[in-house]
Every structure is written in structure tokens, then in C-alpha cells.
Amino acid sequence: MAKKRYAQVGVGDRSFMYSWALTERFCDHAELVGLCDNNLGRLRTRAEWIAGHGLEVPIYLDTEFDRMIAETKPDVVIVTSKDATHDRYICRAMELGCDVITEKPMTTDEHKCQRILDTQKRTGRQCTVTFNYRYSPPRTQLKDLLMSGVIGNVVSVDFHWVLDTRHGADYFRRWHRNKANSGGLLVHKATHHFDLVNWWLSDVPESVFALGARNFYRPETAERYGFTRRSERCLDCPEADKCPFHLDLRAYPRLAETYLKNEQYDGYFRDRCVFSGDIDIEDTMHLTVRYRSGATMSYSLHAFSPWEGYTVAITGTKGRIEHVAQETVYISGDGTVPGELKPEGTHIRIFPHFCSPYEVELWKAEGGHGGADPVMLGVLFDPTTPADKYLRAADQRSGAWSILTGIAGNRSLEWGRPVQIEELVHGLELPDYPPMPDPTEPIDPLPLKHSTATRRSG
Numbered sequence: 001m002a003k004k005r006y007a008q009v010g011v012g013d014r015s016f017m018y019s020w021a022l023t024e025r026f027c028d029h030a031e032l033v034g035l036c037d038n039n040l041g042r043l044r045t046r047a048e049w050i051a052g053h054g055l056e057v058p059i060y061l062d063t064e065f066d067r068m069i070a071e072t073k074p075d076v077v078i079v080t081s082k083d084a085t086h087d088r089y090i091c092r093a094m095e096l097g098c099d100v101i102t103e104k105p106m107t108t109d110e111h112k113c114q115r116i117l118d119t120q121k122r123t124g125r126q127c128t129v130t131f132n133y134r135y136s137p138p139r140t141q142l143k144d145l146l147m148s149g150v151i152g153n154v155v156s157v158d159f160h161w162v163l164d165t166r167h168g169a170d171y172f173r174r175w176h177r178n179k180a181n182s183g184g185l186l187v188h189k190a191t192h193h194f195d196l197v198n199w200w201l202s203d204v205p206e207s208v209f210a211l212g213a214r215n216f217y218r219p220e221t222a223e224r225y226g227f228t229r230r231s232e233r234c235l236d237c238p239e240a241d242k243c244p245f246h247l248d249l250r251a252y253p254r255l256a257e258t259y260l261k262n263e264q265y266d267g268y269f270r271d272r273c274v275f276s277g278d279i280d281i282e283d284t285m286h287l288t289v290r291y292r293s294g295a296t297m298s299y300s301l302h303a304f305s306p307w308e309g310y311t312v313a314i315t316g317t318k319g320r321i322e323h324v325a326q327e328t329v330y331i332s333g334d335g336t337v338p339g340e341l342k343p344e345g346t347h348i349r350i351f352p353h354f355c356s357p358y359e360v361e362l363w364k365a366e367g368g369h370g371g372a373d374p375v376m377l378g379v380l381f382d383p384t385t386p387a388d389k390y391l392r393a394a395d396q397r398s399g400a401w402s403i404l405t406g407i408a409g410n411r412s413l414e415w416g417r418p419v420q421i422e423e424l425v426h427g428l429e430l431p432d433y434p435p436m437p438d439p440t441e442p443i444d445p446l447p448l449k450h451s452t453a454t455r456r457s458g
């Protein structure tokens with residue numbers, strides 16, 4: 001079978017995983033044929049790394065994207081550029097006859113989302129959105145439990161995600177700090193969380209109300225810490241010795257190589273002050289969401305927590321599941337494995353109505369983002385991967401439904417009222433989701449009396 005041809009656009013930190021997958025793990029099935037970015041330095045660095053594998057891959061600036069497609073003839077374009085630029089490459093790649101694999105968030109606002117949906121329909125090309133969080137074994141296990149009907153039909157979700165003062169703070173140093181680039185954390189980060197809920201429930205959101213603010217990462221906090229001489233970036237900051245948020249790019253070879261060395265090409269600073277007045281994203285967010293099935297969710301996201309991870313409690317007609325996960329401490333691109341689960345801080349407990357609660361043994365998770373990345377790469381690039389009963393591979397429909405919760409949240413913050421998803425886009429179809437328990441099925445009122453199963457108390 002001929003190898004599939006891939007081009008990549010955006011060669012920053014996240015893209016490396018895909019370059020590695022194409023040149024090493026899946027090189028029997030895949031071929032990397034072109035690289036594109038607006039930063040010539042990062043392009044050269046990546047091309048040199050690939051040359052170390054005996055491969056020559058041509059590089060193109062962002063203005064030369066069409067030429068890259070014409071000259072290298074990829075089957076698939078992998079989009080890992082800055083969020084607000086995704087729509088440009090997703091749409092153009094499909095118009096030029098390519099399929100697309102895009103990183104989350106699919107895009108950052110409702111207008112760009114509509115353009116992607118319309119272009120996909122018009123061209124008939126395949127658009128995959130890489131929701132790696134679905135593939136994390138404990139999160140897949142939660143889907144498995146919900147599909148089994150152990151808590152009946154889901155009626156409500158309490159979902160609370162905390163980002164710590166290391167990884168969470170990092171969003172306030174990088175391009176993510178401005179909504180024009182990232183859509184804010186309700187889109188950039190929470191797209192993962194809203195996709196998980198849509199997929200866990202096999203449901204889609206209908207209306208969203210949000211409250212949010214920037215309470216911590218602002219100039220007033222620096223003043224309260226006593227940082228009177230703070231600079232706009234860490235590299236030359238006179239307060240460096242006192243500041244717990246100081247990031248010295250020179251101390252991390254991979255960060256220095258990817259960003260510091262290449263500032264001359266685009267003027268991008270990876271280490272801007274987390275207390276800067278230029279930041280316009282929230283660090284504290286609360287949402288209330290109603291789903292099409294009638295289920296409701298309360299969701300919160302905080303970006304200055306002492307630990308990182310989440311608690312989710314899902315209540316159903318037969319009981320409740322509580323899942324807690326703690327992640328390791330890291331900053332993006334520091335050379336460590338990002339977002340690994342801490343086994344001692346991760347559990348799933350089931351509380352059936354009228355029976356003893358119990359804890360389930362967790363499915364083993366190893367590798368980046370809760371063990372998700374290695375599994376997802378297999379699904380993306382290995383044609384021999386078996387069919388998936390959880391339907392974890394997502395397309396533009398799931399990409400849209402997940403960002404629309406966050407985009408509706410942003411509009412709700414602006415407009416000061418609940419926002420209906422149908423106000424934002426039209427013609428959006430339902431994703432393919434696995435079947436869930438039938439909500440009309442009778443419920444056993446005396447499960448304990450009729451059960452012979454023995455269970456471990458939690």
C-alpha cells in the first residue's frame with residue numbers, strides 16, 4: 001500500500017509529536033512531505049531534525065501555503081498553528097483537495113466555525129479534530145461505565161477543572177493571553193472539557209450562561225506581591241529573583257531552541273509577564289449549560305490553583321459516578337511528558353442508589369495527556385487499528401459542538417445573558433456517538449434485593 005502523504009502547518013511545540021510520529025513510529029504507513037510556518041527559524045530547526053533521519057522535507061512560509069500544496073501534493077494537512085489561524089488552513093487545504101487533521105480548538109469564534117462547516121460540506125473532504133483527552137484510558141473507562149448504564153440515564157454534571165500556577169500561569173505568558181489568538185480559556189482549554197462531556201453523554205449543548213473575570217493574573221496582584229520594577233518579559237525582569245512565576249527560557253534547552261533563538265523572525269516572546277495589563281482572557285470562569293436531552297451542567301475553570309486536574313460528578317437516574325484526576329506539574333515544551341496522571345490522585349467511584357459505593361480499578365494510563373497521546377496517534381496513523389466501539393475519532397461536527405459551548409460562554413460574558421447555540425451557527429449536524437442507555441427502560445426499584453453481586457466498598 002502506498003504511504004499516505006502529510007504536510008504540517010505550524011511547527012511549534014505540539015507539532016513535534018506529529019513530526020516524530022510521521023518520521024519514526026508510523027514511517028511504514030506515512031510520509032512527511034512539507035512544512036509550513038510564519039517563523040523561518042522554527043521551520044529550519046524542524047527540517048534539520050528531520051534531516052537527522054535521512055529525510056529532506058521542503059519548508060514554506062505561511063504566505064507560500066498554496067505553493068506547498070501544489071508542489072508536495074499531500075493527502076492530508078496537519079494543522080498545529082496558533083488557534084485563530086486554524087480556519088484559514090483547514091478551509092484552504094480542503095479547497096485544494098486535501099483532508100485535514102487539526103489540533104483543538106477547531107477554531108476560535110462562530111464565524112470561523114461556520115466557514116469551516118460550510119467548506120467541509122462543499123468540498124466533501126474529511127476534517128479530523130484531535131480530541132486526545134477522549135483517549136486517556138480513565139476517561140474512556142468513564143464513557144464505558146456510562147454506556148453500561150451503571151448509573152442509568154445522566155441528568156446532571158458537576159465538572160470543575162483547575163490549572164496550576166505553573167502550567168496554568170503559562171497561558172498568561174504566551175499568545176493564548178489574548179482572545180483574538182485563542183478565544184480565551186473557555187475556547188482554547190475548555191474545548192477539551194466540553195468535548196468530553198458531549199461525548200460522555202452522547203449529547204450536545206443547547207444553551208449556556210457564563211460568568212467570568214481576570215482576578216489573579218493582573219498588574220494589581222504584582223503590586224500586592226511588592227513587584228514595583230516588573231518588566232514586560234521575564235528575560236530582563238529586575239524582579240526575577242523574587243517572582244515565583246519567573247520563567248528563564250535559557251534554563252530549558254527545548255524552549256530556548258524553539259522560541260528564544262527564533263524571536264528575530266517574528267518578534268514573538270514566549271515569556272511575557274503573567275501580570276501584564278495587555279492580557280484580556282479570564283482566569284476564573286463559571287458556566288451553566290443545558291443539553292438537548294434535558295441534562296444540565298455546572299462547570300468551572302480556574303487558572304491559579306495549587307494543583308492541576310479535575311473533579312467530575314455525574315448524576316444519573318440510578319446513581320452517581322465521581323471521578324477525580326490529578327496531573328503532574330509541567331510547562332508546555334519544557335521537555336517533560338505533559339499532563340501525566342498521578343495514580344495516587346486519580347480514582348473513579350460509583351455510588352449506586354440504595355447500594356454500597358465502590359471504587360473501580362482504573363484502566364492503565366501511560367504517556368502524555370493522561371495516557372491519551374500514544375493511543376490517539378495509533379488511531380490517526382496506523383491503518384490496521386481495529387474499529388473503536390467508543391467512536392473516539394472526532395470530525396468537524398464534534399469540533400464545532402465543543403467550541404460552541406465556550407464561544408457561547410464568551411458571548412454570554414459580553415451580552416450578559418444566556419446564549420442559545422442556535423444563535424451562533426446553522427446547519428450543524430449531530431456527531432456520531434455510541435448508543436447510551438434507553439431513557440424509557442424500566443428501573444428496578446429494589447436493586448439490592450435483586451442483586452447477587454458482591455462489591456468492594458469505597
Ligand SMILES: NC(=O)c1ccc[n+]([C@@H]2O[C@H](COP(=O)([O-])OP(=O)(O)OC[C@H]3O[C@@H](n4cnc5c(N)ncnc54)[C@H](O)[C@@H]3O)[C@@H](O)[C@H]2O)c1
Nearest residue numbers: 010011012013014037038039062080081082083085103104
Ligand atoms: N491537544 C493537546 O493536548 C494540545 C496541546 C498543546 C497544544 N495544542 C494545540 O496545538 C496548537 C499549537 O500549539 P503549540 O503549543 O505548539 O503553540 P506554539 O506557539 O509552540 O506553536 C504555534 C506555531 O504556529 C506558528 N504560527 C503562528 N501564526 C501562524 C500563521 N499565521 N501561519 C502559520 N503558522 C503560524 C508559530 O510560529 C508556531 O510555530 C494550538 O492550536 C494548540 O491549541 C494541543
